[in-house]
Amino acid sequence: xxxxxxxxxxxxxxxxxxxxxxxxxxxxxxxxxxxxxxxxxxxxxxxxxxxxxxxxxxxxxxxxxxxxxxxxxxxxxxxxxxxxxxxxxxxxxxxxxxxxxxxxxxxxxxxxxxxxxxxxxxxxxxxxxxxxxxxxxxxxxxxxxxxxxxxxxxxxxxxxxxxxxxxxxxxxxxxxxxxxxxxxxxxxxxxxxxxxxxxxxxxxxxxxxxxxxxxxxxxxxxxxxxxxxxxxxxxxxxxxxxxxxxxxxxxxxxxxxxxxxxxxxxxxxxxxxxxxxxxxxxxxxxxxxxxxxxxxxxxxxxxxxxxxxxxxxxxxxxxxxxxxxxxxxxxxxxxxxxxxxxxxxxxxxxxxxxxxxxxxxxxxxxxxxxxxxxxxxxxxxxxxxxxxxxxxxxxxxxxx
Ligand code: TMP
Numbered sequence: 001x002x003x004x005x006x007x008x009x010x011x012x013x014x015x016x017x018x019x020x021x022x023x024x025x026x027x028x029x030x031x032x033x034x035x036x037x038x039x040x041x042x043x044x045x046x047x048x049x050x051x052x053x054x055x056x057x058x059x060x061x062x063x064x065x066x067x068x069x070x071x072x073x074x075x076x077x078x079x080x081x082x083x084x085x086x087x088x089x090x091x092x093x094x095x096x097x098x099x100x101x102x103x104x105x106x107x108x109x110x111x112x113x114x115x116x117x118x119x120x121x122x123x124x125x126x127x128x129x130x131x132x133x134x135x136x137x138x139x140x141x142x143x144x145x146x147x148x149x150x151x152x153x154x155x156x157x158x159x160x161x162x163x164x165x166x167x168x169x170x171x172x173x174x175x176x177x178x179x180x181x182x183x184x185x186x187x188x189x190x191x192x193x194x195x196x197x198x199x200x201x202x203x204x205x206x207x208x209x210x211x212x213x214x215x216x217x218x219x220x221x222x223x224x225x226x227x228x229x230x231x232x233x234x235x236x237x238x239x240x241x242x243x244x245x246x247x248x249x250x251x252x253x254x255x256x257x258x259x260x261x262x263x264x265x266x267x268x269x270x271x272x273x274x275x276x277x278x279x280x281x282x283x284x285x286x287x288x289x290x291x292x293x294x295x296x297x298x299x300x301x302x303x304x305x306x307x308x309x310x311x312x313x314x315x316x317x318x319x320x321x322x323x324x325x326x327x328x329x330x331x332x333x334x335x336x337x338x339x340x341x342x343x344x345x346x347x348x349x350x351x352x353x354x355x356x357x358x359x360x361x362x363x364x365x366x367x368x369x370x371x372x373x374x375x376x377x378x379x380x381x382x383x384x385x386x387x388x389x390x391x392x393x394x395x396x397x398x399x400x
Contacts, residue, residue: 001169002223004042008049009278010207010285011036017056018208018316019064021342021351030346031056035317037207037214043222044273046195046214051169054140057210058167062122063338064313066104071375073104075239076162080108083158087187088114093157096149096181098141098174098190099164103129110134117153119145124338146177155183161190163240166213175227178248188229188248195219196270197242199277202395204285204321205314206241216272217244217263224248233257240371284395289322291397296328296366305362306391308332309376310369311339311351318368318393319347326350329366333357358383364399366391
């Protein structure tokens with residue numbers, strides 16, 4: 001947590017562990033917490049007020065697999081190529097990835113013969129990465145594990161992380177690990193969802209247990225300075241509805257690009273950090289809840305079949321915040337074998353294999369994986385050709 005005064009911004013109520021897809025016998029022992037975020041008056045860091053303990057979330061059976069999305073696969077292949085061409089140019093340079101999941105980024109570097117190590121606490125995801133030729137240490141990345149990696153592998157020229165740094169409430173220990181492991185001229189590059197996009201497009205379901213922090217450039221700039229580093233570059237990337245790639249280095253070791261000041265100014269103009277911005281967001285998501293429940297209820301009462309598409313982590317937030325259960329959405333189809341045959345967290349909607357979507361097609365599909373909308377809609381043309389319609393709910397509820 002940042003050290004400043006944090007004021008509550010939004011309360012999304014009682015929520016489960018977003019990736020804890022349940023076997024029927026586990027329903028009674030489910031863990032819940034209050035999902036509420038606040039904003040720091042000093043540094044604008046948006047953060048959870050009552051965090052879920054990390055080891056409840058990232059267990060050996062953590063089911064999320066990044067490589068289920070073709071869009072993410074090509075994004076991370078490009079990231080790997082860029083790192084290899086611009087930073088990992090020495091024969092012995094080491095790259096370490098924090099939260100390497102199923103090796104979606106590192107497998108490209110591994111195939112190119114680059115010295116690498118993934119660090120990920122989820123044994124299942126790590127096994128999938130190892131099967132693709134990626135070296136993985138099943139562990140959390142912190143000062144302790146970084147010290148051990150330094151002893152076995154030497155310093156890292158690049159430390160990379162995507163959608164993971166923001167998951168760690170005790171972020172100081174991640175940066176102490178980076179400090180241990182990074183070469184004097186090395187860079188720590190991380191990508192994460194962008195709070196400006198979340199606020200602008202009412203992406204309230206990007207708020208769930210794993211996303212302890214929602215980063216803005218200003219808040220990351222302040223955070224890394226407090227932890228002894230410098231934010232030297234930022235770049236907007238079109239991942240997960242809008243993300244930012246942050247490049248961090250040891251102070252003075254790299255030139256600070258104008259992009260940092262430019263985005264900090266844009267955030268100030270947009271009102272990141274101002275209370276009214278968050279009040280507006282709160283009103284918008286209440287409207288979404290009312291409209292979505294009304295639409296699903298009307299469709300059910302009219303005898304229409306509605307199916308959920310994509311048992312995403314964020315679907316835990318939308319289903320539990322809106323009170324959507326199997327009476328309104330009888331099942332969610334998903335391509336991840338680890339989620340199939342289970343019940344969705346909190347809402348207890350059955351998760352069925354992808355094949356269930358077209359057997360037969362429903363009248364409406366609630367697109368819970370809206371962050372992959374382009375890819376999914378392109379793949380599911382036949383659904384629409386047969387008269388099917390998509391239901392989208394951010395930034396507002398609509399049928400397309
Ligand atoms: P994410 O939003 O956290 O990336 O999760 C995406 C989920 O959606 C994951 O469980 C896989 C699922 N999915 C499908 O079922 N079909 C698809 O075509 C895509 C892209 C994702």
